[in-house]
Amino acid sequence: MLQTTYTEASYEQPVNAETNVDLQHVPASNVTYKLRPTANWVQKPYEKRNFWERLATLDLASDKCYVVQPQNTNPPPNLNVWRERLWLIVMIAPALIIQALWYYIIPENSFFHTWHPIVAFIFYHLAFFTFIIRLVKHITYYMDVYGTFDEYKRPRDYVPDKYVYRLILSILIYTLARTGGGLILGGYNRYSPPSLGHTISWAFPIKIGIWLITLDFFFYFYHRAVHTFPFLWKYHSKHHSTKHPTPLQSILADDLQEIIEIFLIPLAASLVMPLLVHEFWIAQCILAYVEAMGHSGTRVYWTHPLIGEILRPFGMELTVEDHDLHHRYGKSGKNYGKQTRIFDRIFNTISERIEGVEK
Template structure:
């Protein structure tokens, strides 16, 4: 049976009757949180779960993340961004090194010396799947270690039974489309292996940083629109069916939102800020990681690994709590950026942090 309790958090009743259950505003009047019943797939022993449910098991943190916890009086710890950068480098570099070594070892006159675009697509798709699995494991470990935001009011939401197979399939589609798109937009050349100063520019950290900012402009514009106009909210409403998401629920969406966010928004960023095929693959890995971070809810001050430190002096860096609050606000919005708070700052759509407050 679904358990019900009254929280200390106070919200204003939504003005959108259609999304009333999914919308929360700024403090005004008490409401009662209704927790979801534990989905049936979570109750099954692992050996009784189907393929989709076993993959979704990777997204499960420990039990304390799904039960209300005592309020933590300590401020969230400041996560070492350099530790994350080192981890990302260790996860992203091997596939690029493997292709480079292949071209070095296999003689040029050998038929198998170069990688056909189809071979490159299969290889980098597999590499991105492995990266995704390792990223989710890392994020759930941080959830276990630090707990989650707002855990004294409401724990994380499990993935609903009806969404399990769709979510896993969406992740696979996301990975394949992003890999293929990167090879196409980046102008993949089968005769040119990954190399610093050539297919990967020495200035690529700056280029990737600019790419993320351009991406955030397109995403902010789209994201604020779907929260502002009722006829567009229907596109995005499914994503807000969770108030306290987990990493895999970053891709919880209807078909139209998937098309817009997986294809068109990164396409716009790549047309404005072109990158090579190998630079785009690096970027897609980091982007996938950032999406998971933003939805894991881990209770830590955790900034973007590429642009976070640059933007922090201007108070435009984004942290986990920013997007976590976005989900709690529901349709009423705030914190529309996903990579930065640049445009939230410019257009005054920032929601004040509750737990990540600098003393």
Template sequence: MSNPKDSMKSTWRTDKSQWGIPHKILNHANVFHEDLSRPVPVHAKTDKLPHLPDWQSHRWILIHASIPLAIHQLWLYFTNIPFHPIIAFIFYYQASRFFAFRQLRSMRELGHKYGYLDGDKHARDGVPDAGVGKTLLSVFLAGFLRPAFTTWLTYNNTDTEDFSNPLLSLLHHPVRLFFEISLYSIAVDFWFYWYHRLMHDVSPLWKYHRTHHLTKHPNPLLTIYADSIQEFFDIAGIPLLAWITMKYGLRFPMGFYEWHVCQLYVLFAEVAGHSGLRIHATVPNPLAEVLRWLGMDLVIEDHDLHHRKGWRKSMNYGKQTRIWDRVFGTCGERIESLEGNVDYGDRVSMPIF
């Protein structure tokens, strides 16, 4: 008999008799992948996909990443009072929360305009009735813990020139930031690839990952929906290993402000990768053109296809690029995002406002 907690049935949004505090909080946040009162277009798999240019994603991320840095810069300019670490954590936690909520709502609009992958066969899974509280806790921990350990490891309120100029310090080193963003995503992907692949291939580890694969057609709120062991590694373990790789292996500074921007790039990719949007969009990376030329770029469909498989049957283990999938022979064939099925003239706009 199947475990009732494994059910992905989602009826609670239209049945308020089920509602408790977690249901009310999620409903108030209003970051669902679709409005129930609005239609979602359905396309055949052979219909052309519209294209989201790389620069649109970069613009969206960098503008939203710069807003808290600019506010912090202005505070220091007018008061000359550095943020206490606790204040810095609260401020940048709220900034990452703002970033995530804005992305979720922006992608909802794109979903209602362009539809979803495999939509002719299956709608996107909703937040399951059996997992509303779990979803809420997962989303909270993901938003809370990353700024917490970023602050703990790298925040320093001493009066060094770089540290006292949150935005200007990054603008003074654009080439360094370019490679930090590029290589941090690749480092995250290296550690994630092996941890992810092992959970699929090693039987005792699958039990920590199977919860995440209950959804075959995920939505962004299910990005971190998983067993608690996996949640910890997704939220904290993998970013920490990537930071150590960058700072002590590749000798990049990886200070507080650089890591803030790098982590928002990773967050954007994680949310987009679970969106299932029926658009041809590459996970943003400053080296995307090089990766595309090498056949190592990751598009939304790649991770979406990964979710339709399970134990020892999957592919596309990377979530930022396909570098390690290409190197180790685990790339899967695309269905709707095939090169000949993309209409590059039909351009998607990622709305800023």
């Protein structure tokens, strides 16, 4: 694994969208440099990495993503949204199909016919953890193929040594909480297997889309607040320890941030738009997909697989570069939404894209 000392750009407050200034031409004097965080663990051969470091290895893209690349002057290509939807179907559906087949095959008079809530929790947690692993590999593949935004100035950041353990612990908390929360908020009934029209509404894409927009509403105001008030920023700054993150670094956070983002915001969204139990399974997979996508920096026009095309005519769709710029600007913020740009557009907190213009 290559390891070189790079510097990172520390960007000033982004230009207001109303000025219509091309951020690519902001004077060089607005940029300062400092050393990257230490990541000695990537220097070790795989067999000498500890348990936590081996798990963190899953987040690594190819070596070229961690080395400055020549500037690519071509517009980023469009990523086929229908191909991504197919990938999501292939990854999300098996867990639902397995439970449905179990209820169909095992006789109703059998003790093992139904799944106790604990059994369902274990099964769907393992399924969600597996989904996360496949998701990261899926995204790092695109990072290798297409490169990353800003790579001609600064490549992707490794997970710092001091945060490796915390990252893996955060992943475990995230997957456990999202699985358990989905079963509770969705009202899991052991006698109801996955089925359209019953535990999955026929209008589930619309319901999940509304749930994600509602979640983004609550997330936007929380996220803007932690960037605005210094006493809240200290709880969010760990997440901004990288200006050029990778997919799993989307989960790296302080304890208070984890409580708010993993528990409270989904709860608030669910009170506004309740989802059925197996709709939650679909929603949490899409949510994780968009969060990891947004932190990958993949240099493509890649938007939300469920609601991106609907929001695009209004300039409210979220693409990879939007959240990538959010990390580069650090505390100065902009682009606070993480599922859409609806509220960034309404409240004029959008940062204009530099490279990620639709081809």
